[in-house]
Amino acid sequence: MKKYIFKVLLFTTALILSASCSTSLNRDKSDLKNNDMTTETKSLSEEPVFDIVTDMGTIRIRLYKETPRHRDNFVKLVSEGYYDGVLFHRVIDGFMIQTGDPLTKNPSKADLYGTGGPGYTIPAEFNPELKHKKGAVAAARRGDAANPKKESSGSQFYIVQDAYNCSQLDGEYTVFGETIDGLDVIDKIAAVMTDRRDRPVKDIHIRTIKPVMQETGQQNSK
Numbered sequence: 695m696k697k698y699i700f701k702v703l704l705f706t707t708a709l710i711l712s713a714s715c716s717t718s719l720n721r722d723k724s725d726l727k728n729n730d731m732t733t734e735t736k737s738l739s740e741e742p743v744f745d746i747v748t749d750m751g752t753i754r755i756r757l758y759k760e761t762p763r764h765r766d767n768f769v770k771l772v773s774e775g776y777y778d779g780v781l782f783h784r785v786i787d788g789f790m791i792q793t794g795d796p797l798t799k800n801p802s803k804a805d806l807y808g809t810g811g812p813g814y815t816i817p818a819e820f821n822p823e824l825k826h827k828k829g830a831v832a833a834a835r836r837g838d839a840a841n842p843k844k845e846s847s848g849s850q851f852y853i854v855q856d857a858y859n860c861s862q863l864d865g866e867y868t869v870f871g872e873t874i875d876g877l878d879v880i881d882k883i884a885a886v887m888t889d890r891r892d893r894p895v896k897d898i899h900i901r902t903i904k905p906v907m908q909e910t911g912q913q914n915s916k
Contacts, residue, residue, distance in 0.1 A: 744768075777793075791852060829877050
């Protein structure tokens with residue numbers, strides 16, 4: 695138990711620091727509202743659905759209308775193919791799986807995995823009703839000392855595998871979506887062998903993320 699708690703504390707520190715490098719170099723782009731959107735989001739529903747196609751299966755997620763900045767940013771990045779080929783660079787069984795760092799497309803930058811991003815942050819969109827339940831999709835961010843407003847990384851996100859162990863993150867990290875199919879894939883990814891940095895020994899890629907046409911009358915499962 696002590697060993698597990700220690701790993702969780704290490705993860706939280708790493709998660710907090712994940713966006714620090716790219717953001718410090720782009721402070722003039724610190725708010726998403728200063729970054730032009732290239733995707734016409736009006737053509738999508740208020741809560742768009744996407745398939746995250748990985749080497750180990752597909753995770754289908756729905757984004758929340760209550761977090762429009764995070765939703766629209768995700769749509770923008772997907773439309774640009776930003777996530778195609780990125781790795782799950784941090785995986786902790788019984789906690790979460792993290793991805794979204796563009797540096798992971800380049801093996802020569804392995805020592806920098808977890809520090810990459812698009813060069814801007816997103817204002818926090820906390821909602822007490824949006825919890826770190828199993829399959830929740832949430833944004834990584836810098837630590838409170840350098841980031842008192844708890845702004846999110848522009849691209850890195852994690853998916854909750856264990857709700858109980860992630861409950862401590864409620865109100866600290868923006869939850870902006872949920873898994874509606876593929877919880878078993880999350881479990882499979884979380885169970886892979888990892889090294890001392892919680893990086894999978896065998897690379898696990900996001901092959902692509904693609905929008906899914908929603909059926910009329912589809913219910914929100916929040």
